[in-house]
Amino acid sequence: MNTLYQAKKIITMNPARPHVTHVAVRDGMILGAGTLEELAGWGEYTLDERFVDKTIMPGFVEGHSHAMEGALWAFTYVGFFDRMDPNGKVWSGVKSIPEVIARLKTTEARLPIDAPLPGWSLDPIYYDNERVTREHLDQVSTTRPIGLLHASGHIINVNSKTLALAGLLRTGIDNPGIPLGEDGLPTAELKGPEVMALATVHVGFSQDFLSCDEVGLINFSKLCVRAGVTTATDLAARLPETIVSMMQDVTSRDDYPARIVPLIFHSGIAPKDLIARAIAIKPQSTDKLRLGKIKIVTDGSIQGFSARMRAPGYYNGAPNGLWYISPEHLHEILTACLKHDLQVHIHTNGDEATELLIDTMDKGLLKQPAPDHRFTIQHCQLADNAQLRRIAKLGLCVNFFANHHFYWGDEHYQLTVGPERALRMNACATALKLNIPIAIHSDAPVTPLGPLFTAWCAVNRLTASGRIQGEAERIAVSDALYAITLGAAYTLKLDGEVGSIETGKRADLAILEDDPETIGADKLNDVRVWGTMLGGKVFAANTL
Amino acid sequence: MTNLNTIPVTVIGGYLGSGKTTLVNHLLRNASGKRLAIMVNEFGELPIDEDLIEAEGDELISLTGGCVCCSFGSDLIEAMTKLAQLNPQPHHVILEASGVALPGSIASTLSLLSDFSIDGVVVLTDAETVRARANDKFMADTILRQLSDADIILLNKTDLVSAEQLIDTRNWLMSVANGAQVVNTRNAAVSPAIVLHDFAWSKESESQPLAEHRECFETHSLPMHEAVDPALFIESLLSAYPQLIRAKGFVKDLKDNLKTLQIVGKRATVSDAPQGVKTGLVVIQRLEPRTGPAEKTDE
Numbered sequence: 001m002n003t004l005y006q007a008k009k010i011i012t013m014n015p016a017r018p019h020v021t022h023v024a025v026r027d028g029m030i031l032g033a034g035t036l037e038e039l040a041g042w043g044e045y046t047l048d049e050r051f052v053d054k055t056i057m058p059g060f061v062e063g064h065s066h067a068m069e070g071a072l073w074a075f076t077y078v079g080f081f082d083r084m085d086p087n088g089k090v091w092s093g094v095k096s097i098p099e100v101i102a103r104l105k106t107t108e109a110r111l112p113i114d115a116p117l118p119g120w121s122l123d124p125i126y127y128d129n130e131r132v133t134r135e136h137l138d139q140v141s142t143t144r145p146i147g148l149l150h151a152s153g154h155i156i157n158v159n160s161k162t163l164a165l166a167g168l169l170r171t172g173i174d175n176p177g178i179p180l181g182e183d184g185l186p187t188a189e190l191k192g193p194e195v196m197a198l199a200t201v202h203v204g205f206s207q208d209f210l211s212c213d214e215v216g217l218i219n220f221s222k223l224c225v226r227a228g229v230t231t232a233t234d235l236a237a238r239l240p241e242t243i244v245s246m247m248q249d250v251t252s253r254d255d256y257p258a259r260i261v262p263l264i265f266h267s268g269i270a271p272k273d274l275i276a277r278a279i280a281i282k283p284q285s286t287d288k289l290r291l292g293k294i295k296i297v298t299d300g301s302i303q304g305f306s307a308r309m310r311a312p313g314y315y316n317g318a319p320n321g322l323w324y325i326s327p328e329h330l331h332e333i334l335t336a337c338l339k340h341d342l343q344v345h346i347h348t349n350g351d352e353a354t355e356l357l358i359d360t361m362d363k364g365l366l367k368q369p370a371p372d373h374r375f376t377i378q379h380c381q382l383a384d385n386a387q388l389r390r391i392a393k394l395g396l397c398v399n400f401f402a403n404h405h406f407y408w409g410d411e412h413y414q415l416t417v418g419p420e421r422a423l424r425m426n427a428c429a430t431a432l433k434l435n436i437p438i439a440i441h442s443d444a445p446v447t448p449l450g451p452l453f454t455a456w457c458a459v460n461r462l463t464a465s466g467r468i469q470g471e472a473e474r475i476a477v478s479d480a481l482y483a484i485t486l487g488a489a490y491t492l493k494l495d496g497e498v499g500s501i502e503t504g505k506r507a508d509l510a511i512l513e514d515d516p517e518t519i520g521a522d523k524l525n526d527v528r529v530w531g532t533m534l535g536g537k538v539f540a541a542n543t544l
Numbered sequence: 545m546t547n548l549n550t551i552p553v554t555v556i557g558g559y560l561g562s563g564k565t566t567l568v569n570h571l572l573r574n575a576s577g578k579r580l581a582i583m584v585n586e587f588g589e590l591p592i593d594e595d596l597i598e599a600e601g602d603e604l605i606s607l608t609g610g611c612v613c614c615s616f617g618s619d620l621i622e623a624m625t626k627l628a629q630l631n632p633q634p635h636h637v638i639l640e641a642s643g644v645a646l647p648g649s650i651a652s653t654l655s656l657l658s659d660f661s662i663d664g665v666v667v668l669t670d671a672e673t674v675r676a677r678a679n680d681k682f683m684a685d686t687i688l689r690q691l692s693d694a695d696i697i698l699l700n701k702t703d704l705v706s707a708e709q710l711i712d713t714r715n716w717l718m719s720v721a722n723g724a725q726v727v728n729t730r731n732a733a734v735s736p737a738i739v740l741h742d743f744a745w746s747k748e749s750e751s752q753p754l755a756e757h758r759e760c761f762e763t764h765s766l767p768m769h770e771a772v773d774p775a776l777f778i779e780s781l782l783s784a785y786p787q788l789i790r791a792k793g794f795v796k797d798l799k800d801n802l803k804t805l806q807i808v809g810k811r812a813t814v815s816d817a818p819q820g821v822k823t824g825l826v827v828i829q830r831l832e833p834r835t836g837p838a839e840k841t842d843e
Contacts, residue, residue, distance in 0.1 A: 167658045175652045194653040197621035268617030270588015308682075320685055323644040327682060328560050356682050 002026045002045040003536070004036065009515060010056045013485050013500035023056065025507040028535035032503045050538075051530075055515040057481070058500050059230025059508030059532055060451040061488035063399045064345075064378050064441035067212040067234040067260065070220030072120045072445050075204070076107045078148055079121030083448050086222035088541060097127055097136055100148075104140040116204040117141065119148040121445070122157060125411055126464070132157045133181065134188030147203030151407070153446060154304040156196045158188045158203065165202040192306075211238055217250050221258040225539045227450045228510030228529040231489070231498055234262040235345065235378070235443075236295050244281060244291070251288040257532060257539040259288045259508075261492055263295035263345055266325065271332045278342050287535065290494070294337060295378075296346045297324050299353035302381060302416050303408050307350030309382070315418035321350060331360050334375070338368040343493060344375045345399075351382040358390050365394060374437070376491040381425050382417065388427060392434040397491045400426040402440040402458035403447040405470070409463030423470040428458050432479060439488035440480065452516065455480035456524035477521050509533040550661040551628065553637040553654055554739055557647030557690050558668035559677055563700040564640050565591035567668060567732035567739070571638065572596050574736050575609050581627055581634035582613040583620075585642050620653070628659035636663070636740050644686055648693030664808035666739055667694035667724075668732060671713055672704040678720070692722040695809030696738060696789065700729045723810035725789050727830060737761075737828065738789055760831045761789060768823040771796040774803055774814045781807070785829045793825030 003025050010020045012033050024031040024039040031042045039045070073085050078100050081093045094100050100122070108117055117140070124132055137146045137159035145162040149155075163169040163186060171184040177195035181187045190196050212220065212234065224232050237243070239262060251260055264281075266274055274294060282292025299321055300306020305314060306321035313320055337344045348354040357377060365373075376397040377383075381404060383391065391398060404412075404426060413422040424430075431438045440458045442449050458480045461470050468474075475483075489499030498508050513528035531540040556564050568582055568591050584591060592605065592613055599606040603626075605613040612634065616623035627637065637660065641647045651662045667690050670677075678687045691697060697717060702710055710728070717726050727734060764785075774797055782788060791807040794817045802817035805825060 166656075168656065173656065175656060176649075177653070178656075193618075194620060194649070195656070197619065198653075198656060201622070268586050268615075270586050273586070273588040322646070323682075323686060326560055326642070326644045328643075352682065 002031060002039075002042055003048050004039050004045045005048045005051055005056070006036070007051045007056045008053050010501060011058075011481070011517060012502065013058050013482065014502045023501055023509070025533075025536045028507050028537075030501055030503060030505050030507050033501045051511055054530055055512045056501070057228070057510045057512065057516070058485045059498065059510050059534065060228045060484050061439075061492065061494070061499060062224075062227075062229050062232040062441060062444070062449060062451060062484075063376070063439040063488035063491050064235050064401075065232050065444040065449055066236065067217055067220040067232075067262075069223060069445035069449060070218065071212055071216030072149075073219055074215070075149075076104060076117065076119040077121055078103055078119045079151060080123050080126040083121070084223075084226060086219040086226075086544075088226065088544070095126075097130065097132060100132065101136060101139050104137070104146065108140055108144070111144070114144050116202065117144055117146045118204040119146070121151045122148040123151040123407075125408075131179075131187060131189060134158065134160045134163060134186070137188065145202045147199055147205060149205065151446065152301060152303055154193070154196075154301065154306070155189060155191045156199055156203075156205075158190065158199050160188070162199050162202050163188055166198045168198065211243070212247075214246055214250055217247065217260070218256075221256055222544050223444070223449050224258040225532050225544060226529060226541045227452075228512065228532055229258065229449065229451060230508035230510070230532050230534045231259040231261065231492070231494065232449070233492070234260055236265040236297070237262040238268070239264050239277070239281060239291070244284060247289055248284070248286060252286060254537065256288060257534050257537070259290065259498075259534065261290045261293065261494075263293045266294065266296045266329075266333065271329050271336070274333060275336045275340060275342065278337075279340060282342070290492075293343045293345065293492075294333065296330065296333060296344060298330065298346060298348050298357060299324060299350050302349050303411055305416070307382075308352040308356075309350040310352040310355060314416055315421075316415050320352075323353075327356060327360065330356065331364065334360055335364045335368055337375075338364055338370045338373060341370075343373070345378050345491075346375065347378045349379050349381050351384060351387065354380055354383045354387055358387060358394065358396075361394050361396060362390070371395070374491060374493060376439075378441075379443075382421060383427065384424070385427075385430060388430055388434055388436065391431075392436045397437040397439070398431055399439040399441050399488070399491055400428055400431070400458070401443060402426055402428065402454050403442050405461050406457050406464055407447055409461075409469045410465050410467070413463070413467075413469060424473060425470065426458075427473050428475045428479075428483075429473045432475060437487065437490050438483055439491045440483045441488075450525075451484035452527045452529070453525040455484050455516070456522075458483065459521050459524060477517065477524065480524070481516060507533055507536040511538075551633060551635070551637055551659060552663035552740075553639060553651075553660050554663045555639045555641055555647040555651045555654070555665045556668065556739075557641040557645060557650075557665065557693065558643070558698075559670070559683070559687060559690070560643035561673070562643075562668035562670045563698070563729075563732040564668055567666075567698070567734070568638060568640055569593050569596065570732055570734070571736055571739060572607060572609075572611055575611060576736075577609065578635040578740070579610040579612075579632065580740075581611070581630070581637045582607075583623065583627070583637060583639040584613065584615055585640075586617060587613075587615045591640060620650070621657070624654065624657055624660065628657075638739075644683070646686070646689055646693060648689070651693070662811070663740070664695040664811055665693050666696045666698060667691060668698045668700050669717065670704075671699050671701045671710060674699075675713060675716060688720055691717070691720050691724070694721065694724040695811040697721055697724045697726045698729045698732060698734055699726055700732050702728045703730045725787065725809045725830060727789070735761075761828050762831055764827045764829065766793070766825040766827065768793065768795045768825050771798055771800060773798055774805060778805070778807065778812045778814075781827070785827055787830040788827060789830050790828045791825060794821045794823050795825065796823055
């Protein structure tokens with residue numbers, strides 16, 4: 001029996017038929033999108049009128065996210081901006097350091113004695129860069145270890161108890177990642193992954209905790225439904241047997257509302273083992289768990305000053321950042337993947353990292369041509385036009401970090417890269433003119449999962465302080481909507497299955513209360529999500 | 545701060561192909577009964593010769609002579625914490641940093657762990673390629689930072705360059721080295737005394753060649769009866785012994801407190817001495833080869 005759904009408007013993303021009122025679904029597949037009469041031709045049907053006043057789009061595809069956001073919500077949210085948790089509760093943003101302390105005290109009251117108090121998404125740049133110190137956090141508790149992960153993921157703020165447990169509550173420390181106060185003791189800001197690791201274990205953030213467990217994966221899928229997302233990446237996963245089994249088990253459940261695409265992270269595995277692992281797990285893919293892609297991280301982040309920059313480097317004179325892979329290993333992995341038909345996504349933030357990637361792909365493709373490799377540069381925030389032209393010639397895709405302008409746009413303008421480069425960061429418009437296939441992303445949990453907000457960012461390019469940053473790189477609403485559906489699907493080689501509402505594709509839908517095509521470009525982020533359909537099964541956000 | 549209850553760590557850095565793996569195997573073969581723990585990024589390109597491996601586990605590989613090899617993946621702190629809990633504890637840890645890592649940063653982080661102390665940062669360079677690498681489009685500043693992180697630089701693969709090139713390269717290295725001592729080597733065959741703390745002080749080391757070919761060292765003993773200002777004394781020591789590789793001993797400071805002094809290349813640490821030790825300092829200095837500065841083997 002077919003089910004026909006009627007909507008106020010269905011935006012199909014099919015250029016042959018962009019707007020219809022009905023869609024027919026059978027066994028998780030779309031039979032067609034059109035008028036009631038046309039779809040009746042597929043056979044007996046029931047008409048489902050739940051969505052008669054809704055706008056339907058293809059289920060959104062998030063091409064760069066981390067399932068870890070599901071795990072983080074177990075901790076106390078202390079971000080500056082309002083943010084919705086997996087259960088639909090909107091946590092109000094915390095607007096000052098006293099408010100941070102107040103929120104922590106509320107959580108603290110409910111914890112067992114001396115249990116650690118982890119928090120996440122702290123961002124002191126919004127407190128006029130006043131640093132959070134151990135004295136601040138000691139006001140919450142001096143007996144339980146407290147640790148607040150910054151939004152960027154690069155810094156953690158702790159209290160005196162945590163410092164003591166880590167053996168760091170002493171004078172005489174001389175380490176660039178551990179700033180000291182006037183008393184010669186650490187202020188308790190710990191910067192950079194190695195130094196952070198000294199404290200994270202004491203505050204409830206063990207390495208394993210942050211990669212996804214079952215509860216985290218389920219919570220992540222709830223966030224997907226609330227954001228209208230039906231396919232999402234877990235873009236830097238360690239995928240040992242146990243985790244793969246867990247993910248297969250969880251995603252195969254009928255009520256699991258998302259398709260997850262985990263990529264194996266290169267760090268900590270030798271190149272040949274990485275390739276072997278990808279080849280081995282690819283055949284273990286299921287409909288809702290797509291395995292076999294690889295993720296490489298070449299450098300760090302711009303706001304953390306660990307991105308690799310070409311001359312003239314950082315605007316404020318900070319030294320150049322860090323390489324996380326050698327050119328030799330990058331070459332080895334890319335050429336092996338071209339040969340074995342494994343898709344690779346490569347993080348580059350600084351333009352020097354992008355340059356290395358372009359050079360390496362250039363050489364690799366000469367040895368091993370691959371006309372449809374679709375290797376995707378993730379972030380690619382500082383590519384200039386010359387680099388984008390090379391990227392176009394090499395058949396690379398780019399998934400831009402459009403959300404960055406809102407959260408760190410002012411910081412980039414004033415501090416990290418300076419006005420001129422800030423204006424052209426995440427050059428979506430230029431890329432489109434050059435016919436580079438693009439997508440746009442949140443990198444959840446770095447910024448919240450929400451393709452409509454990401455689209456709003458790419459269309460408006462507004463910073464948190466309300467300035468427009470880079471008018472020339474704004475894109476049209478239609479291009480942004482394409483980027484969060486077919487554009488992202490293309491970067492995952494899933495464009496044949498998802499991303500548009502057409503005959504033969506999976507019945508994955510985003511069901512919206514408002515119409516993104518008519519609400520106004522400046523209000524895209526106000527479009528409300530009712531829920532999703534994944535493979536024909538409906539998930540309402542309010543009954544999760 | 546070095547103290548006697550900590551396990552010494554040597555961080556070995558240097559670009560791919562500079563000979564880090566060869567050095568590690570060489571040290572394992574010359575461990576003389578000391579339990580070495582080798583820390584590597586990942587086991588995949590295992591830098592251990594087959595014949596040295598006794599048993600392979602997921603996280604730890606047992607090697608001959610009670611040595612072990614562990615991978616730290618992306619969680620160095622956790623791996624080091626587990627290492628400190630091994631029974632019996634290793635005598636010395638050798639951490640082989642990746643080719644693009646900054647060994648100084650790694651050393652700086654590890655020095656925050658109370659179970660460990662940094663013995664030194666040793667950076668290897670390939671005599672044939674190091675200058676080109678220091679001009680590489682992408683790697684130049686990383687290479688130079690590695691070199692300036694070093695306490696001791698091994699100018700390796702000297703057999704692959706001519707005598708003139710070697711002198712040139714050595715001079716250039718010393719100009720960028722930021723005070724590190726430069727030791728010429730072939731096949732990374734350097735005396736363990738240079739790289740490993742405990743070795744420098746055993747009787748055997750006094751008559752060992754520093755490196756396989758031509759490089760030698762001599763040992764001096766200074767009784768240190770007079771009290772000194774440790775910081776000023778270190779300065780004058782380094783002037784008096786410009787080719788100082790290692791120094792260790794106990795001195796009395798101006799307040800009559802006993803202090804432990806340790807120097808590895810340019811890294812000097814002063815800490816409280818244990819009770820009841822006698823003053824005295826041993827200095828190991830590199831000797832210029834008798835037939836002239838830095839020459840390679842004649843065939």
